[in-house]
Amino acid sequence: MNIIDIVLVLVGLVLLVLGGEALVRGASTLAAKVGLSPLIIGLVVVSAATSAPEFAVTVGAVIDGEPDLAVGNVVGSNIVNILLILGISAIISPLVIKRQIVRFDIPVMVGLTILLVAVSLDGKISLFDGVLLLGVLVLHTIVSIVMGKKESSRPNLDPVEPALNTKPVPLWLAAILLAAGIGLLVLGAQFLVTGAVNIATYLGVSSLVIGLTVVAIGTSLPELATSIIALRRGETDMAVGNIVGSNIFNIGLVLGLPAIIFGEGIPVPSAAIALDMPLMLATAIALLPIAFTGFVIARWEGGMFVALYVAYTAYLVLASTEHDAAEGFTSIMLWFVLPLVAVTLIAVTSYEAGLLRERVKNRAFEQNNG
Template sequence: MLVPLIALSAGFIVLIIGGELLVRGAVRVAERAGMSQLLIGLTIVGFGTSAPELVASIEAARAGSPGIAWGNIIGSNLANSLLILGTASLLLPVAVPRGPLWRDGGLALIATVALWVVASTTGVTIAIGSAFLILLLVYLGYAYRAEQTQPAGASAVHEKAEALEVSDTHLHDMQPLWRSILVLFSGIIMIVLGGRWLVEGAVDLARLLGMSEAVIGLTIVAIGTSLPELVTSVIAAYKGASAVALGNVLGSNIFNLLLIGGVTAIVAPGTIPDEITSFGLPVLIGASLLLLIFAATGRRITRWEGGILLVTYLALLVYNVVAV
């Protein structure tokens, strides 16, 4: 029991630190290369802050553990929508721009429903994974054009970048290029190692506890890989940038479904475990609808609505434990 817990804990720590180093190193290198802040936010930051989930899911898929891979994706979105946004709303009611809400929240909901339909019928295929990646590229292109013409109506991915900036006021401090490159590659190495340790520890722990890999993915792995989003959203809410916290969550959900889900489907096509199809995905659809309803009423998520989101997530955790 001790060895899997050590591997799991070490994987979490190394994965999260690696993700932070990857984003900061990549942003600084991109800035020195002359990339705009907008393009950096839409590509490097959006991809980099989803790197822990991406590597963990790919490692799980390659290790023959699709339950952990897909459980991580669905569980991370549940944690984003219920745990993270609920916690942020308790600190400060979250303001909701109506346009980005329906565009970005709607896209995440449509992608979730599409994944559920596919998982319930044919299973995920390379073609489905490719379609998800193409949809992400289309969204990024649309968001880039929209932000160039309407900078006030920022997309979820841009807000995700702002959340990272809010949480680290020294993000853009100048430093030698070689040091930025070193930070970038250090982050990549740590993410790869951390993802491998995390998956190995999670698989061993699931076997020892008699829990299914899907439940481990939906809970332990998902919470661990969502910690960067939790930290940035809570700090953003604490500093009064509550709308940034919402954008951070919506951006993460889009990247998790389209990028990580797409890559996972390509790397390991086949059926999605029944716990994900019959429980995880329907619950995520319900949580997404609940989030949209709360956000649409009064154009803010109030403290009591945030409390409902948080209590719902805790109830899901208890159910998963009891159902084992």
């Protein structure tokens, strides 16, 4: 490893962020021209655009013969999106979630994650598996657009301003931003993959761990920027919609399409099947009861998400470097932290469900006696 590898990683991250920003603005403006609602711009258009860095990195990694990095990038990004980005967003401001996201999009995300884990158990995402994953994404996109058309028919909707907090750009400039964004993403991905692989080789850390940590955080920066912009605009449901939509695109498009393009599929490392994919599924499932109870993600829940991500990252680093503290850290996580989190989630879910039932009863009583 030398200074050039570090520079490649940093330049790659910067190019990915710039490319993602250009792609988001261009794609959102073009989508607004055809009359898509703010929610669909967040769930579909912006999510697809912010997943472009992951797609560029995954394709580049497969071409360079680094399938571990390709899989680790997607799995790590989905974990980062929920635990870190949603966690930080909830700490900044409690996230009130629209019912469509809770009742449709989050269950689709959980279902697609389960499908990914199932098709990966044989150690490979085959061409047929890729068709399945991509097919679910296409179906979700079509249904979302149909549902969004109904919402866009409501008055007083501005499809661009609420979603992105930016002024609409001319159509010709939107096309230029779209093309420039794609170019920057491709170049940034090449720099990032090259530098990350060289650093991993020098440090003795696997490409999977690099993909799960450094590359995953780097390619998730567009999602973080979009969520913060949405929070500043008071569009908390947009922050959640962007993350949920991005996770769906990461699985359906970023892993599904390359598995189809490259024919032979994408090998899945056994370490990812044993730990990281189940954790990705657990984070998706954990979001479900939190979102259903009260349709809000509270600050303390966001803090818990961030703490869990820090603990997960610490475990990856300790385990990959075979540090003496790894065994003790693992025991603490397995026998204390994770059971405590599970008990907390069950207790909170039961409490919130009770409050929800009470509100329903009170509303029914008021209607009957009104």
